Amino acid sequence: MADLKLSETRDLTRIERIGAHSHIRGLGLDSALEPRAVSEGMVGQTSARKAAGVILQMIKEGRIAGRAVLIAGQPGTGKTAIAMGMAKSLGLETPFAMISASEIFSLEMSKTEALMQSFRKAIGVRIKEETEVIEGEVVEVQIDRPAVAGAALKTGKLTMKTTEMEGVYDLGAKMIESLGKEKVQSGDVIAIDKPSGKVTKLGRSFSRSRDYDAIGPQVRFVQCPDGELQKRKEIVHCVTLHEIDVINSRVDSVASLLSCTSGAVSWVSTVMLTQGFLALFTGDTGEIRAEVREQIDTKVAEWREEGKAEIVPGVLFIDEVHMLDIECFSFLNRALENEMAPIVVVATNRGITTIRGTNYKSPHGIPIDLLDRLLIITTQPYTKDDIGKILDIRCQEEDVEMAEEAKALLTHIGVETSLRYAIHLITAAALACQKRKGKVVENEDITRVYNLFLDVKRSTQYLMEYQEQYMFSEASIGDGDEDGTNAMRS
Numbered sequence: 001m002a003d004l005k006l007s008e009t010r011d012l013t014r015i016e017r018i019g020a021h022s023h024i025r026g027l028g029l030d031s032a033l034e035p036r037a038v039s040e041g042m043v044g045q046t047s048a049r050k051a052a053g054v055i056l057q058m059i060k061e062g063r064i065a066g067r068a069v070l071i072a073g074q075p076g077t078g079k080t081a082i083a084m085g086m087a088k089s090l091g092l093e094t095p096f097a098m099i100s101a102s103e104i105f106s107l108e109m110s111k112t113e114a115l116m117q118s119f120r121k122a123i124g125v126r127i128k129e130e131t132e133v134i135e136g137e138v139v140e141v142q143i144d145r146p147a148v149a150g151a152a153l154k155t156g157k158l159t160m161k162t163t164e165m166e167g168v169y170d171l172g173a174k175m176i177e178s179l180g181k182e183k184v185q186s187g188d189v190i191a192i193d194k195p196s197g198k199v200t201k202l203g204r205s206f207s208r209s210r211d212y213d214a215i216g217p218q219v220r221f222v223q224c225p226d227g228e229l230q231k232r233k234e235i236v237h238c239v240t241l242h243e244i245d246v247i248n249s250r251v252d253s254v255a256s257l258l259s260c261t262s263g264a265v266s267w268v269s270t271v272m273l274t275q276g277f278l279a280l281f282t283g284d285t286g287e288i289r290a291e292v293r294e295q296i297d298t299k300v301a302e303w304r305e306e307g308k309a310e311i312v313p314g315v316l317f318i319d320e321v322h323m324l325d326i327e328c329f330s331f332l333n334r335a336l337e338n339e340m341a342p343i344v345v346v347a348t349n350r351g352i353t354t355i356r357g358t359n360y361k362s363p364h365g366i367p368i369d370l371l372d373r374l375l376i377i378t379t380q381p382y383t384k385d386d387i388g389k390i391l392d393i394r395c396q397e398e399d400v401e402m403a404e405e406a407k408a409l410l411t412h413i414g415v416e417t418s419l420r421y422a423i424h425l426i427t428a429a430a431l432a433c434q435k436r437k438g439k440v441v442e443n444e445d446i447t448r449v450y451n452l453f454l455d456v457k458r459s460t461q462y463l464m465e466y467q468e469q470y471m472f473s474e475a476s477i478g479d480g481d482e483d484g485t486n487a488m489r490s
């Protein structure tokens with residue numbers, strides 16, 4: 001059964017999924033943070049990209065925390081794309097958490113708990129751990145075979161050397177097994193992690209390179225290490241505060257975390273190793289008790305003081321931020337004051353609107369006091385040229401070959417309707433093309449799908465014409481603006 005599941009997973013992962021933003025590979029800036037016209041999947045929107053680049057630089061330098069940025073702009077002007085670009089440009093070690101504000105309203109946990117979890121997913125902890133390793137060139141592996149099979153456990157001796165010294169170590173059955181697994185022989189340069197006994201083959205010693213007439217391309221030659229055989233080495237683990245929270249609430253043994261003094265750091269890695277990172281993704285997390293978090297924060301603060309850990313403030317992106325209510329906004333205000341807070345990037349396409357949970361209106365539906373804290377970046381509507389280029393990139397991303405004429409028509413549709421609608425038509429037109437056994441998407445395919453699927457303007461127009469036939473229709477013809485969209489909203 002387990003095997004079956006595994007092979008199913010493999011099959012599934014072979015299918016490459018194309019998401020709305022999969023063509024975005026960064027912000028497309030040069031080293032001076034100047035936006036390139038078309039780069040890393042990004043087109044136009046130069047001033048917003050440049051501003052995002054400055055924020056990114058602040059994050060990378062890691063010195064500031066608790067700043068908040070608002071990306072405001074009309075629908076489909078690339079707010080989420082810019083946030084994705086920021087995420088892609090951050091190194092793997094800087095956490096990036098992304099939520100849509102509506103996600104925090106659930107019956108399973110309170111809104112503020114959901115927000116708190118998102119905050120802590122965006123705060124990284126780089127934990128440094130010292131471990132002892134034995135590193136050197138193997139001179140000899142000598143295994144004493146028991147006279148009678150199975151009579152006693154195998155024992156043996158391992159002789160290792162560096163350029164300066166040589167040492168002999170007694171081997172137990174477990175070590176013999178590890179060395180056997182790695183096929184360790186004399187002339188190999190190996191490292192043995194002392195606490196776990198894990199053997200890593202670093203390569204073959206240069207001094208042995210003449211031993212062979214023919215050497216396979218996979219053989220790696222390394223220098224015989226110098227200095228002591230036994231060394232202390234630093235290992236770095238990167239986890240988020242949320243991951244530490246989850247592990248602790250799972251094993252429910254903060255006590256074990258707290259009881260570790262010198263070995264506190266290795267406690268994290270031991271739990272990671274024994275429970276595995278996968279443990280983090282299974283089942284519901286539920287609410288995490290405040291005292292668990294408090295204790296973890298105290299412990300992390302201690303590690304920081306001892307130089308064993310560093311905080312890496314990441315990015316928390318909250319899309320559709322106008323969906324948060326007044327309680328959440330007040331939570332955000334306070335959470336941003338915390339010295340470990342991540343950079344919070346929020347986005348909205350709303351104008352002046354009601355703050356959820358109140359009767360008051362405010363720009364973007366965000367209370368003025370929070371708004372005052374935000375660095376505001378605006379996105380601008382796209383030019384025809386930009387739309388054409390984005391559609392071109394999307395065609396490449398979706399592996400769709402499109403005739404120049406058809407691209408021009410699609411760009412025109414994008415200008416008249418919306419960029420999103422035009423992007424959606426790419427896949428549909430490619431299917432229409434496939435159906436007529438064509439290889440290249442032509443005008444006829446675009447026209448076909450344009451007539452099959454309505455854009456917002458035509459859909460509204462249709463509603464205005466046939467509203468009597470629909471239930472509970474309240475709009476009268478004169479209600480709307482030119483294209484009737486206001487009437488639809490009302």
Ligand SMILES: Nc1ncnc2c1ncn2[C@@H]1O[C@H](COP(=O)(O)OP(=O)(O)OP(=O)(O)O)[C@@H](O)[C@H]1O
Pocket residue numbers: 020021022024041042043044045073074075076077078079080081082348349390419420423
């Ligand atoms: N400058 C850009 N370069 C490349 N692709 C872009 C750019 N701007 C937007 N896109 C693409 O256009 C589509 C719509 O953009 P996006 O979802 O980022 O808009 P948005 O401003 O977040 O919209 P909304 O306000 O409706 O959430 C996405 O597929 C996005 O990747």
